[in-house]
Amino acid sequence: MSQPAPRAAAAARTLAPRRAQPRTLVPTAAPALELLETSDAAPETAPVARRRRLGVLPVLESTAMAIGLAAVAAALWQDFAAARDQDHVVAGVRLGGHEVGGLTATELPAIAETAVLTALDRKLVLAAPGVEVETTARALGAVPAPEAAIAAALRVGHSGDLLADLRARDRALRGDVDLAPGFRFNEDVALEQLLALAPKVERPSLATRFDMDNRRVLPAQRGTRLSAFDSLSAVAVGLASGAERIDLVTQPGPEVPDPWASIADGLDIGAVLASFETPYSTEANYADRAYNLKIGAAPLDGYVLMPGAVMSFNQVVGDRTGEAGYRYAGGIADGELIDTVGGGICQISSTLYGAAFFAGLELLHSRPHSRPSAYVDMGLDSTVVYGHVDMKLKNSFDFPVVFHTRVAAGKVRVEVLGARKVFDEVAFERRVQEVLPFNTIVRNDSALASGAETVSQRGMRGFKVVRTRKLYQAGQVAKTESWDLFYPPTTEILRRGTNPRGERPEAKKLQPLRDPARELRIVQ
Numbered sequence: 001m002s003q004p005a006p007r008a009a010a011a012a013r014t015l016a017p018r019r020a021q022p023r024t025l026v027p028t029a030a031p032a033l034e035l036l037e038t039s040d041a042a043p044e045t046a047p048v049a050r051r052r053r054l055g056v057l058p059v060l061e062s063t064a065m066a067i068g069l070a071a072v073a074a075a076l077w078q079d080f081a082a083a084r085d086q087d088h089v090v091a092g093v094r095l096g097g098h099e100v101g102g103l104t105a106t107e108l109p110a111i112a113e114t115a116v117l118t119a120l121d122r123k124l125v126l127a128a129p130g131v132e133v134e135t136t137a138r139a140l141g142a143v144p145a146p147e148a149a150i151a152a153a154l155r156v157g158h159s160g161d162l163l164a165d166l167r168a169r170d171r172a173l174r175g176d177v178d179l180a181p182g183f184r185f186n187e188d189v190a191l192e193q194l195l196a197l198a199p200k201v202e203r204p205s206l207a208t209r210f211d212m213d214n215r216r217v218l219p220a221q222r223g224t225r226l227s228a229f230d231s232l233s234a235v236a237v238g239l240a241s242g243a244e245r246i247d248l249v250t251q252p253g254p255e256v257p258d259p260w261a262s263i264a265d266g267l268d269i270g271a272v273l274a275s276f277e278t279p280y281s282t283e284a285n286y287a288d289r290a291y292n293l294k295i296g297a298a299p300l301d302g303y304v305l306m307p308g309a310v311m312s313f314n315q316v317v318g319d320r321t322g323e324a325g326y327r328y329a330g331g332i333a334d335g336e337l338i339d340t341v342g343g344g345i346c347q348i349s350s351t352l353y354g355a356a357f358f359a360g361l362e363l364l365h366s367r368p369h370s371r372p373s374a375y376v377d378m379g380l381d382s383t384v385v386y387g388h389v390d391m392k393l394k395n396s397f398d399f400p401v402v403f404h405t406r407v408a409a410g411k412v413r414v415e416v417l418g419a420r421k422v423f424d425e426v427a428f429e430r431r432v433q434e435v436l437p438f439n440t441i442v443r444n445d446s447a448l449a450s451g452a453e454t455v456s457q458r459g460m461r462g463f464k465v466v467r468t469r470k471l472y473q474a475g476q477v478a479k480t481e482s483w484d485l486f487y488p489p490t491t492e493i494l495r496r497g498t499n500p501r502g503e504r505p506e507a508k509k510l511q512p513l514r515d516p517a518r519e520l521r522i523v524q
Contacts, residue, residue, distance in 0.1 A: 090157035092172030096181040096242070100153055101172065108153060112146035116181040119242065120144065126235075128201040128248045129224055137239050141189025149182040180242030190235050194228040194248070201226040201250065207258035210269060210302050212404040215417060217267045223253025260304060267304070269402050269417035274426065274524055276354030277413045278347055278375040289329035289344040293412055296320070296348040297405040300414070304402050305395040310364065313349050313384050313391040320345050320386055332369055332383075337457065346383045347375055349391050351412045352403065353382035358426045358524040359401070359416035360471055362394035363481075371460055371490045378516050379430040379467040379485060397422055425472040428522040435515060436462035438489035448497025449504040459492025461515060 089108065091101040096115030100108060120138040127133075156177055157169040171177050205223035210216070230249035238246035260267065280290055299317050320326045320342025329343030346369065353366055357380060366382040367389055373381050382391045395401055397418065404415040438459035448454065465485040470477050497504070 087154070089153050090169050090172055092169075092175060092177065093153055093156050094175070094178040095149055095153055097178060105150070105154060108150045109146065112150050112153075112181065113144065116144040116146045116149070116183070119181040120183075124238070124243065125245045126197065126248055127245055128226060128250050130203065131201050133197055133200065135193070137183060140193055140235055140239065141186030142183040142239050143186065145182040145184040147182060149179055152179050180240060183239050185236050185239060187232055187236075190232055191228060194226065194231050194235070197248075198226040198228060201248065203253065205253040205256045207256050208260040208264040208267075210402060210404070212269075212302070212415070212417070215269050215272075217264055217269060219264060220256075220258045220261055222255065225251045225253050227251050263306075263400070267400060267402070268419040271418055271420050273360065273401065273416040273418050273421050274355050274358035275413060275415045276351055276358060276380075277411050278351045278354070279410055280344070280347060280375065280407075280412060282410045286329075288327040290407070292320075292326050292329050292342055292344040293348060294407045295325045296342070296345045297407045297412065300348070300352060300403050301405040302402060304400050305361075305393070306400050307395055307398050310392055310394045313352070314386050315390075317345070317348070318386075332371060332373075346373070346381070347412055348405075349384045350376045350381040351414045352393075352405075353391060354380045355403075355414040355416050356393050357428060357469060360397075360423045360426055361401070361416065362396045363469075364392040364394050366391045368485050368487060370488055372463070372487055372516065377428075377430070377520060377522070378463065378487065379465055379520070380428065423471045423473055423478065424475070426524050427468075427470040427472070428520075429468040429470065430520040431466045431468075432463055432516065432518045433466055434464040436464070436489045438462065438492055440492040440494060442494045442496050444498045445495040445502075446497075446499050447502055448495060448499065449502040450497050450500050452497035452502070452504045454495050454505045454508075455492065455510065456495050457491070457493040458510065459513075460490035461513065462489035463487045463516070 088102060088104045089100050093099075093101050095108075095112055096119050098111050098115045100111055103111065120142060121136050123134055123136060125132050125134055156172060156179075157165045159165055159168070168177070201224065203224045206218075206221045208220050209218050211218055227249040234246055234249055237243075280286070280293060282290065296317055303311070303316060305311050318324060322341055326342040326345075328339045328341055330337055331340045331343035331346070332338075350373065353363075354376065356363065368379070369381050369383045372378045383389055384391055399419040401416050401418040404417055406413045438461055440459060442453075443456075463486075465487065467483045467485055469481045471479040
């Protein structure tokens with residue numbers, strides 16, 4: 001009969017919170033228990049007493065629990081009320097990564113100043129489509145202003161709303177409250193930085209174009225423009241929030257004319273119908289000629305020749321003038337080697353002609369040079385003179401073809417690209433019909449000593465040639481074409497001295513002339 005009293009007392013002690021006054025909880029339950037334990041009931045009434053005792057115990061336990069919870073709530077309210085009145089930061093709050101929980105308003109400024117200075121030089125990223133630039137808040141015109149951050153730290157958990165403050169304190173203890181240091185923002189400095197960044201962000205709008213190396217058609221693409229003034233707001237918000245990445249505001253660039261947009265879906269450049277290469281010198285004294293080659297090749301790269309269309313070289317490349325970027329370089333005029341604006345352009349036309357020849361394009365008009373060229377086999381050359389001599393090609397296929405030109409590393413290369421190869425093989429055949437001797441003329445030169453002679457232009461023999469093209473399909477000749485070509489002899493020019501006191505040049509041994517092979521066959 002003496003067992004229940006200790007159990008009830010233990011329950012009362014367990015439920016009582018530490019900051020409540022446990023001493024008031026124990027006497028409350030003990031007297032009732034003692035009355036039950038010391039009663040002198042008769043033996044026949046003992047079962048009734050036991051039933052009464054068992055019924056009283058749950059009531060006593062519930063009462064003790066309610067009293068304990070009330071004590072806990074009272075203690076929490078006392079803590080909350082006390083904390084609300086105190087001028088300190090609640091536990092767990094961080095400012096710019098620095099722990100400031102428990103600090104007072106007078107202790108906060110030193111830590112806040114350190115946090116702000118650290119944050120000023122922290123790396124952050126300005127991002128736009130395709131561009132990421134690393135910078136700092138200081139570089140963007142931010143200056144310390146910790147007052148707002150200090151006030152924000154002191155407000156956490158001190159709003160006066162019990163539930164809201166309890167939630168805020170819980171988040172702080174979990175490490176979820178890290179306030180951004182305070183900045184003031186100089187828009188002029190930030191705008192200057194954004195305007196300097198604009199060229200890296202902006203992308204031009206592009207029309208339908210070709211990836212020649214991978215033989216793909218690339219669709220038109222709208223460009224990107226940085227909206228510097230709109231980006232100021234994004235920078236201000238990013239700095240205020242302590243963001244590590246700030247996305248700048250961009251706008252689509254203007255549309256550009258796109259002549260191939262309507263046929264882009266039908267363009268196929270997956271097959272190389274033919275290619276042709278010619279060499280050029282990369283020595284310094286031929287630099288201007290190499291430069292002209294690049295200028296002349298550029299308009300042809302990516303040129304689309306539609307089915308049934310005719311291409312004029314002079315119309316596509318344009319006049320070879322200084323205004324167009326051409327320089328003086330060696331060229332052939334009337335059988336003589338001279339310096340002329342755009343010198344070397346015939347190498348571009350000849351290389352294109354060779355590629356068109358082996359691709360099976362229709363060769364409407366061409367004319368050979370007035371003398372054989374060193375960079376291409378005789379019969380595969382095609383001279384051009386703007387306004388006088390042109391080269392014209394026609395696409396007789398049922399699909400477009402695209403020219404791809406490249407001038408690099410001592411090679412001029414032209415590819416003809418399209419949907420498929422129409423001919424299995426194309427053969428070039430050349431036969432020299434006649435060799436013609438050259439003439440020699442003498443020009444007096446008062447700068448040379450009397451009787452002294454020097455060769456100012458080497459003579460070259462002329463040739464009458466038959467050129468043939470054979471186009472093969474399924475192992476058989478499907479078509480044969482022939483042309484008669486004439487290369488006139490190149491006159492040799494001697495300079496003969498007339499001045500008794502003139503210069504006497506050193507004699508130079510000339511290499512013997514080499515005639516081209518009588519017959520030549522090249523197959524692609």
